Amino acid sequence: MKFQFDSLDAFMQMKGHGVYVWASYAIVYTILIYLTLSPLLQKKAFLKQQKKWLKLQESSENV
Amino acid sequence: MGWQWFHRLGSPRWFYEKTEIWIPWLTILAWGLLLVGGVWGLGFAPEDAKQHNSYRILYIHAPVAFISMSCYYIMAISGAIGLVWKMKLPFMVMKAAAPIGLALTVVVLSTGSIWGKPTWGTWWEWDARLTSYLILSFLYLGVIALQQAFQSRDTADKASAILALVGTVNIPIIYKSVDWWYTLHQPATLKLVGKSTIDPSMLYPLFIMIIGFYFFFTLVLILHTRTEILRRESRTQWVRDLVLGKAKKLPEESAQ
Numbered sequence: 001m002k003f004q005f006d007s008l009d010a011f012m013q014m015k016g017h018g019v020y021v022w023a024s025y026a027i028v029y030t031i032l033i034y035l036t037l038s039p040l041l042q043k044k045a046f047l048k049q050q051k052k053w054l055k056l057q058e059s060s061e062n063v
Numbered sequence: 064m065g066w067q068w069f070h071r072l073g074s075p076r077w078f079y080e081k082t083e084i085w086i087p088w089l090t091i092l093a094w095g096l097l098l099v100g101g102v103w104g105l106g107f108a109p110e111d112a113k114q115h116n117s118y119r120i121l122y123i124h125a126p127v128a129f130i131s132m133s134c135y136y137i138m139a140i141s142g143a144i145g146l147v148w149k150m151k152l153p154f155m156v157m158k159a160a161a162p163i164g165l166a167l168t169v170v171v172l173s174t175g176s177i178w179g180k181p182t183w184g185t186w187w188e189w190d191a192r193l194t195s196y197l198i199l200s201f202l203y204l205g206v207i208a209l210q211q212a213f214q215s216r217d218t219a220d221k222a223s224a225i226l227a228l229v230g231t232v233n234i235p236i237i238y239k240s241v242d243w244w245y246t247l248h249q250p251a252t253l254k255l256v257g258k259s260t261i262d263p264s265m266l267y268p269l270f271i272m273i274i275g276f277y278f279f280f281t282l283v284l285i286l287h288t289r290t291e292i293l294r295r296e297s298r299t300q301w302v303r304d305l306v307l308g309k310a311k312k313l314p315e316e317s318a319q
Contacts, residue, residue: 001107001264011106014116020181021119024174025105028123031170032097032279035163036090039286046293050306 073150075292076301080312082285089282096275103268111265120178122268124171125252126276128196131167132234134160134280135199138206139231142224152288154220155295157227159287161206163280168200183247191244195237202230216295 005011012018071077104122111118138160145153175193176186187193206223213219241250252261261269296302304310 001103003106004108004110005106014119017116017119017181020117020177021105024120024123024177025101027173027177028127028170029101031166035166035283036286039283039290043290043293046290046297047306050297050302054303054306 073148073152075152075155075296076299078152079289079292082289085285086282089278089285093275093278093282096271097279100268100271100275104272108265108268109262114182117178117181120174121252122272124174124178125269126273127167127174128171129273130276130280131164131171131199132237133277134164134167134284135202135227135234136231137284138164138203139224139227142220142227145220146224146228151295152292154224155291156284156288157206157220157224158210159284159291161203161210161223163283163287165200165203165207168196168203171196172200179247188247190246190248191240192237192246192248195233195240198233199230199237202226202233205230 005014012022014021100122104119108119108122110116138157141153141157141160144150145157175196179188180186205226209223209226210219213222240246241248293302293305301310
């Protein structure tokens with residue numbers, strides 16, 4: 001198995017197809033990162049909001 | 064014993080706690096394979112004789128197309144289980160699968176379109192494969208829209224489960240469209256029966272990517288389902304305890 005391109009420039013250009021190939025890979029990996037991170041961020045936001053709400057409820061019960 | 068395992072599967076809390084330990088492993092496996100397969104496909108797989116370097120899009124386009132259809136079956140089967148056994152967890156899985164499926168279809172349509180330009184000379188053609196696949200993405204959109212359309216959680220779940228089930232008829236159509244109609248899209252390269260029409264040097268990275276994407280899909284489905292569980296179970300004591308950081312583990316034998 002060997003690297004198929006002679007230089008970094010050839011790797012980027014891919015004989016004229018580079019723009020299509022790199023754009024596709026960029027779209028895919030961006031969406032994959034989004035799919036991985038979005039539930040984690042939503043969970044974090046949920047826990048934060050819920051914690052605030054529960055604390056508020058607790059303090060109003062104590063009054 | 065007996066049916067206890069089945070009822071445990073229906074318990075959101077059980078699912079939430081059991082999947083916790085899988086997440087780091089799945090993350091390492093999925094992202095590891097996707098990075099290795101991606102680099103291999105981009106730089107080390109040989110150039111194609113006809114399509115030249117544009118064929119490298121295959122390594123992301125085809126595996127995502129597979130999982131976008133598997134995702135649809137999982138969504139529909141979860142909906143069916145929810146409808147038949149009136150369990151909560153399958154509906155949460157169904158709801159979690161819909162936006163993932165939509166994102167995957169966007170990936171497949173956009174990479175396919177980008178691949179089409181240098182190969183077919185057009186970004187889009189209303190042929191059987193492309194059109195039936197576009198319908199798949201509308202079905203995902205429909206399920207997401209139905210989830211938002213009702214005040215009652217129960218009605219929304221039932222309506223989207225029915226839509227998901229009806230839509231399954233589209234999956235074999237997508238799969239067979241390249242054989243049934245004369246289309247621009249090339250026929251399947253990998254075949255379950257018969258010889259695949261791809262050289263091993265191009266097949267290995269594809270194989271790695273397919274396995275990587277399946278691990279990735281399992282990971283994100285679990286992550287999205289866990290978030291959905293927290294939202295829907297926010298009033299239960301175990302989620303309250305979890306929020307306040309005093310969560311207790313579920314005892315081994317009484318998982319409900």
